[in-house]
Amino acid sequence: MSDRDIPRSGETAPEEALSRRRLVFGGLAAAGVVAATVGTFGRAATAVAARQPLSDKVVVTDPTLCVGCLACEVNCSTWHASVGRSGVPRIRILATPEVKLQTQLASYLPGRTGFSPSTCRQCPTPWCAPNCPTDALRVDPATGDRYISETECIDCGKCEVDCPVEWKGTLARTSLPIDSKRVIRDATNNVYVKCDLCIGRQGGPICVERCPVNVAIRAGYVKSDHLALDLRPSTQEQWEKLV
Amino acid sequence: MKGFEYTRPTSVQEAVQLLSAQNARALGGGTDLLGIMKDALLPTDRVVDLKGIQGLDHIKDDSGTLAIGALARLNDIAASSLVAGKAPALAQAASLVASPQIRNMGTLGGNLAQKVRCWYFRDADRTDCYKRNGSYCYAVLGASDLHAVFDGAACFAVHPSDTATALSALDATVVVAGPKGQRTVPIASFFVGPDTDYLRETVLAPDEIITEVRVLLGAPSVFLKAAPRRSIDFARTSVGAQVIGTNVIQTARIALGAVAPTPHRATKAEAFLEGKSLAPDVIAQAAELAADGAKPLASNAYKIPLIKGLVRQALTALSAR
16 A cells, blocks of 8 residues: 555555445435435534544644644645655635734734635535445544545545635635635645545644644743644534534 | 865766766865865865866857857856946956956856855854754744745745856856756756745756856846845845836746845736836836736835835836936
């Protein structure tokens, strides 16, 4: 198995991950509505929500603590590329001039305000998963991570169509407009990618670990009761807050 | 200094082959590499001294193109009447690098391929700097006087080369030799930002070397540099500018040095200048546009007025020609 198949310290072989068929048909069978919904997988996802484990974690971002240094984007690209996956960043920072930096940071870095990092919300119902024709979009049974196996992805784009959250605005990195779902296409490698919470990486998501504001908060230099990029349980309540 | 193997190839092919070993580094004048080795900033097991290669130190007019060998010394470039007459920005940049001693040793290729001067990278104790394959940039929340106001991404070190800024304004072409032969790279895509790869500053692979730099001769150009000391100092901000067109500007190129991880082209100012003449009000507006989009860190906001002032001075100097 190559690393693009997302190894997880031997815990979860991809074939053991919850597949589309198990998600949809298993769930529908339990709900007793197989005949009524065959051929409308997109709608069927609602019927199977109860069968799907929630993701243990989701990266929650606080724009008022973001100084736009792009460490999250760069490290996301670098780490994923280093393990043989697509180097397209799964977390993006949008330029949002209306967002004001936290007072302590703003007093030190007045020129670095107006940035909003965001990534996949690890939806309680993974809308992106059920329509994947190759079972490339998987739910890790151990952690509930929603991830894409890039070796299985056939670049059809159904996950992108079904993704309910968007990036819309101006990218801080290039100052160019972005209007995209949070499942994004890597046009070089012809695969779709999304935040996989750095599945397989010891220490968890690299963006959370390496954000310099997070480092400063952990060291006590920046006063905040939460991190700029925080890992929190992906509960329904948490998800509704994000939406 | 840690022990290393010293090699002195006599051909480009031999040099490229020797550079294919792990932690092999090319030596031009050695004014940057030896400092890096003394402080053990980057692992170096083999030094490939390029000075044994004949015919890489030329400065000549090659059918209307200025061709400068990678081993041409900075003082020779500064003193060349051909360069001073046909590509003055490059002559001025070469003459403003560091000190006479360093210019007598330093080569054009080495000046383009040098490592950054970020004071955190150069601090031997800060092994977790991105440029040293670490995981943190001290400049983001630290002292950032030397650092980038444009295009910083994870790492905020700026490219320190004066000649790179001048050559960006002159739209030069860099000739690179590697194991697969020779390739030419436009200077605009020769430098690599940290969002592409924070471990290197150029597109050069470890077993590639610069062999020549080529510049089309002709249009007026100028290079200006601001640094705390007049000599032996790296730019805090520099500008290289070239305008093509007699009364009305057809093409303008403004490259800013020491303000971004790569030489930064002031594209908005360049576009604004096209079709205009260098009148004082036009120059003033272009200078304002040159700093557009700057996002300073804690202690480098001074570079914004510096950019505006240098661009204004550079365009004023060009308007007088």
